Structure formats: C-alpha cells, structure tokens
Amino acid sequence: MSPYRIGIVVFDGIIPFHLSVPCAVFEKAQDPQGAPYFQIEICTAIPGVLRTNSGFSIVVEQPLTILDGMDMVIIPSWNNPDIVPSAELIRAVSSAHQRGAKIVGLCMGTFVVAACGLLNGRKATTHWNWMKDLSRRYPAVSVDRNILYIDEGDIITSAGTAASIDCCLHLVRQQCGAEVASQVARQLVVPPHRQGGQAQYIEQPVYNTQSVDRFAQTLAWATENLNYPLTLDLLAEKSCMSRRTFTRKFRKMTGTSFTRWLLNQRLSLAQRFLEKTDQSVEAIAQNTGLGSAFSLRRHFRQEFSTTPSSYRKEFKLL
Numbered sequence: 001m002s003p004y005r006i007g008i009v010v011f012d013g014i015i016p017f018h019l020s021v022p023c024a025v026f027e028k029a030q031d032p033q034g035a036p037y038f039q040i041e042i043c044t045a046i047p048g049v050l051r052t053n054s055g056f057s058i059v060v061e062q063p064l065t066i067l068d069g070m071d072m073v074i075i076p077s078w079n080n081p082d083i084v085p086s087a088e089l090i091r092a093v094s095s096a097h098q099r100g101a102k103i104v105g106l107c108m109g110t111f112v113v114a115a116c117g118l119l120n121g122r123k124a125t126t127h128w129n130w131m132k133d134l135s136r137r138y139p140a141v142s143v144d145r146n147i148l149y150i151d152e153g154d155i156i157t158s159a160g161t162a163a164s165i166d167c168c169l170h171l172v173r174q175q176c177g178a179e180v181a182s183q184v185a186r187q188l189v190v191p192p193h194r195q196g197g198q199a200q201y202i203e204q205p206v207y208n209t210q211s212v213d214r215f216a217q218t219l220a221w222a223t224e225n226l227n228y229p230l231t232l233d234l235l236a237e238k239s240c241m242s243r244r245t246f247t248r249k250f251r252k253m254t255g256t257s258f259t260r261w262l263l264n265q266r267l268s269l270a271q272r273f274l275e276k277t278d279q280s281v282e283a284i285a286q287n288t289g290l291g292s293a294f295s296l297r298r299h300f301r302q303e304f305s306t307t308p309s310s311y312r313k314e315f316k317l318l
Contacts, residue, residue, distance in 0.1 A: 002039075003035075003036055003037060003038055003039035004037060004038050004039070004071050004072065004175055005038075005039045005041070005069060005070045005071045005072070006022070006026055006038050006039065006040050006041070006070060006071065006072045006073075006074060007041050007042075007043055007066055007067045007070035007072070007073050007074070007096070007101075008022055008023070008040060008041070008042050008043070008073075008074045008075075008076060009043060009044065009064070009067075009073065009074065009075045009076075009089065009092075009093070009112075010042055010043070010044050010050060010058070010060055010076070011044060011045070011050070011078070011079065011089075012050050012051055012079075013051060013052070013053050013079040014050065014052055014053070014076070014077065014079065015052065015053050015054070015077060015079075016052050016053075016054050016056075016058075017161070018076040018077035018106065018107060018109075018161075018164065019042075019058075019076050019077075021076065021106065021164045021165055021168060022040075022074050022076055022106070022164070022168050023040060024188065025165060025168035025169060025172060025184060025188070026038040026040055026168065026171075026172065027040060028183075028184045028187050028188070029172050029175075029176055029180055029181075029183075029184050030180075037172075037175065037176050037180070038175075041062055041066050041070070042060050042062060043060065043062040043063060043064050043065075043066050043067065044060040044062070044063070044064070045063075045064055045086055045088050045089055046063075047060055047061050047062060047063050048060070053079070064088060064089065064092040065092070067092050067093070067095070067096045067101070068095070068096065068099070070096060070101050071101055071102065072101060072102040072103075072104060072171070073093060073096045073097075073101050073102070073103050073104065074104040074106065074109070075093070075103075075104070075105050075106065075109030075112045075113065076106045076107070076109055076164070077106060077107045077108045077109050078107075078108040078109055078111045078112055079108075081108065081111050081130055081133040081134065081137060082133075082137075084115060085111075085112045085115045085116075089112065090112075090115055090116050093112065093113070093116050093118075094116045094117070094118070097116070097118055097154065097155075102154055102155075102156065103116075103118060103154065103155050103156070104155075104156045104157075104158075104167070104171070105124070105126075105155075105156070105157045105158070106157075106158045106164040106167060106168075107126060107127050107158060107159070107160045107161060107163070107164055108126055108127060108130055108160075109157075110124050110125065110126040110134060110157040110158075111126070111130075111133075111134065111137070111138075113155060113157060114134065114137070114138040114141050115138075118155055119138065119140075119141040119155065119157070120138075120140040120141065121140060121142075122141065122142065122152055122155065123141075123142045123143075123144050123150050123152065124141050124142070124143060124144070124150060124152075124155075124157040125143065125144045125145075125147050125148075125149065125150050125157050125158065125159050126143070126157065126158075126159065126160065127159055127160025127161065128145065128159065128160065129160070130160075131143050131145055146255075147159065148163040148166045148167070149163060149166055149167035149170060151170065151174075156170075156171065165188065165190055169181050169184060169185055169190075172184055176315070177271070177275050177314075177315030178268060178271035178272050178275060178315070179271075179272055179275045179276060179315075182272065214238075214239045214240055214241075215239050215241075215246075215249055215250075215253065218235050218238045218239045219235075221238065222235060222262070222265070223265055226262075226265055226266050226269055226288055226289045227286065227287050227288060227289045228289065229289070230262060230289065232246065232247065232258050235258070262289075263299065266288045266289050266290050267288075267290075267299060267300070267303055267304075269287075269288045270284050270285075270288045270290065270296060270300070270308070271311065271315075273287065273288065274308055274311055274312040274315070274316065275312070275315050275316055276316075280293075281293045281296055281297070281308045281309070284296065284308070296308055
C-alpha cells in the first residue's frame with residue numbers, strides 16, 4: 001500500500017517547534033516491517049531560504065503546487081493573526097480541499113484555514129491566547145474555547161503548541177489505528193491521548209506535591225485495572241481524599257469528568273485488543289470493563305461511528 005501523502009506548508013518567520021511537531025509524529029508511524037505509513041513533503045509559496053523566528057534559516061525546495069497530489073495538507077501555525085495569507089496560499093489550500101484532501105490547521109494555522117473560508121459555519125479552535133482575534137477576524141467561525149482539537153472530518157484544527165501533538169496523534173490513530181499511535185506516543189514520551197481542553201492549562205494553581213503524587217498513582221492504577229468495577233468513591237479512597245475533593249481535583253487536572261475519562265480509557269484499551277488479539281467482542285468487553293458486547297458496540301458507534309468488527313478488519317495488525 002502506498003504511503004499516505006502529507007504536504008506541510010511553511011512560511012517566513014515560522015517557529016521551528018511548530019514545524020517539527022507534524023514531522024516528528026508522522027515520520028515515526030511505521031508498519032511492523034518498518035515501512036513508513038506517511039510520506040511527508042514540505043512546501044512554501046516561494047521556494048528557497050526561509051527565516052525562522054529562532055535566528056536560523058531553513059531551505060524549502062518544493063512549491064505550493066505539490067499540494068495538488070497530497071492526501072492531507074497541514075498548516076503548522078501562522079506568525080501573525082492580522083496578516084492575511086497570500087492569494088496563492090489561499091488558492092492552493094482551497095484547491096486541495098476541493099479535490100478531497102484533509103486540511104489541518106495546527107495552533108494559529110487555524111487562521112489560514114479560516115482565511116480560505118473553509119471554517120465558515122463550522123466549529124474550530126486555536127491557541128487560547130488568540131481566540132478573541134480569531135472570533136474578531138472570522139465571525140462566521142464557531143470558536144470552541146475548551147478543547148485540544150476538533151475533527152470535522154475534512155477539516156481539523158488544534159489548540160496551541162503541544163496540543164498539535166495530540167491532534168497529530170489523533171490523525172495517526174485515525175489512519176493507522178490505536179496501536180500505531182501508542183507506539184509513536186511512546187517514542188515521543190507523551191501520552192497517546194489526553195482528555196480535557198485548554199482550560200486546564202490556563203492559570204492553574206500550584207498543587208501539593210504529595211497529593212498530586214497520590215492522585216497520579218491512583219489514575220495509573222486505574223488504567224492498569226480497567227476490567228475492575230471502578231467507581232469514583234473507590235478512586236477517591238485510594239487517593240486518600242473525600243469524594244468531593246477528588247472530583248474537584250480530577251476536573252482541574254484532567255479537564256474532564258471521571259465518567260468520560262474512564263470511558264475513553266476503556267475504549268482505547270478495546271481498540272488495542274481489537275488490533276492485536278483474536279479475542280471475541282464479548283471477551284474484550286469483559287476485559288476492558290465495558291460489561292457486554294452490546295455496551296461495547298454502542299459506545300464504539302457513538303465515539304468512532306463504526307463497529308468493533310469493522311474496526312478490527314481495518315486496523316488489525318498482521
């Protein structure tokens with residue numbers, strides 16, 4: 001099978017970290033034989049030497065015309081919300097979208113996607129510091145202020161900086177399966193999937209270290225025992241906290257509810273079982289704490305718009 005083709009758009013003044021994120025994530029996605037799942041091409045409006053904001057330059061040889069042959073187009077950021085992308089860039093991205101390419105705006109790259117008119121009437125996100133600017137400049141866009149990334153199918157946008165890693169891992173998971181995404185995450189030394197939104201990163205209070213350690217240890221224990229009948233009271237007791245204190249800390253530390261977090265953990269484990277084992281759906285449901293095949297199928301349909309059997313056919317590792 002030919003590698004999935006990704007075109008990454010760069011520009012003068014780009015922040016090197018923003019460019020490195022999609023490159024680092026997608027280049028590490030490989031099949032069991034070591035063949036890459038993705039083919040990455042870097043392009044720009046005017047090929048040649050581009051300055052970064054870190055005092056060094058990079059050489060980009062490919063023009064925007066290569067986007068005509070890409071399956072996915074990624075704009076890894078933008079340097080100023082008040083700078084309107086060039087007509088050439090807007091035309092290239094819009095044309096790729098019309099042809100069927102998936103368009104991804106990471107961090108402030110959302111501004112470029114919005115300038116193309118592709119987000120009108122849709123939900124989108126960007127770095128929390130630039131959300132007001134996005135709403136001001138593109139009022140037809142519905143800005144979600146508390147999410148790490150939004151997948152609208154053909155258009156994906158992410159929050160700032162490190163949330164781009166979450167978004168790219170999501171795209172790897174979507175294209176290659178949960179096991180490959182987990183392998184990439186382990187190589188990058190990051191969690192394969194973070195729950196919650198940007199609110200958890202804005203002016204967070206400083207927590208008591210010993211308390212946080214107990215909390216983290218409890219969550220680690222829970223992820224290793226997902227087949228158990230885990231409850232909020234049980235985890236609060238293991239953390240040596242009252243139910244109320246644990247609930248409040250859980251929301252602050254994860255940005256989501258205990259029920260949602262637990263379901264996400266169990267579904268992620270179910271994905272790995274479907275990819276790596278021949279266990280029946282009923283057995284997987286029991287081993288992940290989802291209870292029954294009916295429950296697993298229902299949650300799979302709600303979360304992934306597919307069935308466990310269809311997922312296994314598409315992503316099972318040989």
